[in-house]
Amino acid sequence: xxxxxxxxxRHALTTLALAAGLTTAAxxxxxxxxxxxxxxxxPTATNVRCGLVDxxxxxxxxxxxKNKLAVxxxxxxxxxxxxxxxLGGGPGEKLIxxxxxxxxxxxxxxxxxxxxVILVDQRGVGFSKPALExxxxxxxxxxxxxxxxxxxxxxxxxxxxxxxxxxHDRVDFSAYDTLNNARDLGQVVAALGYPKVDLFGxxxxxxxxxxxxxxxxxxxxxxxxxSLTPAxxxxxLDIGRSFQGSLDALRAACRADMMCASSYGDxxxxxxxxxxxxAKSPKLMTIVDRATERSVRAMVSGELIASRLLSLLYFRxxxxxxxxxxxxxxxxxxxxxxxxxxxxxxTAEHVVR
Numbered sequence: 536x537x538x539x540x541x542x543x544x545r546h547a548l549t550t551l552a553l554a555a556g557l558t559t560a561a562x563x564x565x566x567x568x569x570x571x572x573x574x575x576x577x578p579t580a581t582n583v584r585c586g587l588v589d590x591x592x593x594x595x596x597x598x599x600x601k602n603k604l605a606v607x608x609x610x611x612x613x614x615x616x617x618x619x620x621x622l623g624g625g626p627g628e629k630l631i632x633x634x635x636x637x638x639x640x641x642x643x644x645x646x647x648x649x650x651x652v653i654l655v656d657q658r659g660v661g662f663s664k665p666a667l668e669x670x671x672x673x674x675x676x677x678x679x680x681x682x683x684x685x686x687x688x689x690x691x692x693x694x695x696x697x698x699x700x701x702x703h704d705r706v707d708f709s710a711y712d713t714l715n716n717a718r719d720l721g722q723v724v725a726a727l728g729y730p731k732v733d734l735f736g737x738x739x740x741x742x743x744x745x746x747x748x749x750x751x752x753x754x755x756x757x758x759x760x761x762s763l764t765p766a767x768x769x770x771x772l773d774i775g776r777s778f779q780g781s782l783d784a785l786r787a788a789c790r791a792d793m794m795c796a797s798s799y800g801d802x803x804x805x806x807x808x809x810x811x812x813x814a815k816s817p818k819l820m821t822i823v824d825r826a827t828e829r830s831v832r833a834m835v836s837g838e839l840i841a842s843r844l845l846s847l848l849y850f851r852x853x854x855x856x857x858x859x860x861x862x863x864x865x866x867x868x869x870x871x872x873x874x875x876x877x878x879x880x881x882t883a884e885h886v887v888r
Contacts, residue, residue, distance in 0.1 A: 565589045567584075567588055570586050571585065572585035572634065573631060574631060582612060583609050583610070584608050584610065587604065587606065589603055602658045602659075602664065603663060604657070604723060606726075608651055608653050609638055609652040617650060618651040618652070618729050618733070619651070619735060620653040620723075621736070622740035623656070623739070624737055624762075626739045626743075627657075627660055628739075629656060630654045630657075653724075657743075658710075658711055665706070667706060671694075671700075672694055673693075675690040675692075679832065682836070683838045713742065713743060713746050721747070729754070730754070732754065734748075734759070735758075735760070737760070737762045738764070744758050782806070785848075798858070798859075802862070805864075806861045808865065809865050810837040813837045813840060817835060818834070818835050819834050820832070820834075820869065822835075824874055825870045840864055840872065
């Protein structure tokens with residue numbers, strides 16, 4: 536039987552290393568330098584401010600080099616609760632990019648009601664400066680026509696080229712780690728003038744929240760986490776095992792549900808067969824995206840099938856669609872593999888349309 540725990544994540548670009556050390560209360564060594572928001576916000580969102588906060592490149596050195604963190608604040612008109620700082624996942628999630636959607640939320644939405652919401656692009660990410668972008672990697676990752684081994688080789692070459700370019704620009708890679716990300720959060724809170732904030736993070740953001748909490752810094756009121764990976768585990772190396780566990784749980788849930796079981800049968804057996812088939816013999820196909828009616832050329836492989844399902848298993852709201860997708864794949868319907876190709880990430884409804 537095919538085991539997803541044995542499928543290596545070919546595009547893991549780094550591993551997490553939580554350095555030992557404590558995050559303490561941050562002295563207000565910086566302030567928010569106002570800037571225009573780097574993404575569009577609704578005209579009615581007059582309560583949004585954006586800017587840059589200078590933080591030390593290294594906290595263990597007297598050197599004066601700085602990073603500039605991109606920060607956005609959605610201010611409550613009637614604050615009654617502790618401000619909320621949302622932490623990006625990944626690592627590498629560009630959180631400021633989500634500002635338009637968050638700024639458009641109604642004032643009574645539970646996320647924003649009665650409190651300020653703070654977004655930060657972590658050091659090296661998004662609109663923070665410098666941004667350690669790797670355009671050399673993007674092309675290979677979005678090329679749906681390549682064989683998995685070709686895509687892996689091109690991605691690896693892109694990573695090498697990016698690292699060489701950034702090294703030539705004298706980027707100090709050792710300064711970009713979780714410990715410094717956690718220290719930066721305290722600097723941002725102090726720069727904004729908040730005595731305390733609540734932290735929320737999912738996935739890598741959860742790890743970052745726990746690292747920030749070490750030493751009980753006085754600027755943290757509460758911490759909430761989701762999709763937590765224990766600090767002693769490596770998220771990238773554990774993806775296969777976690778994926779397999781999620782599929783096993785979904786299989787059991789489908790078996791226990793009369794409608795799911797009668798509609799889709801043994802989804803695990805169906806999935807194993809289709810993944811094994813296309814892992815051994817990938818096939819270049821022309822596939823129609825049902826939502827846009829666009830025709831897309833894609834190399835259907837076991838890895839592409841697994842990666843699409845993995846993305847859906849991240850969210851509870853899309854779990855109910857997975858048995859249907861597995862059934863479609865087993866019957867040769869691969870439209871879900873190209874949903875949203877060349878555009879923004881598709882919703883679960885888009886994928887299964």
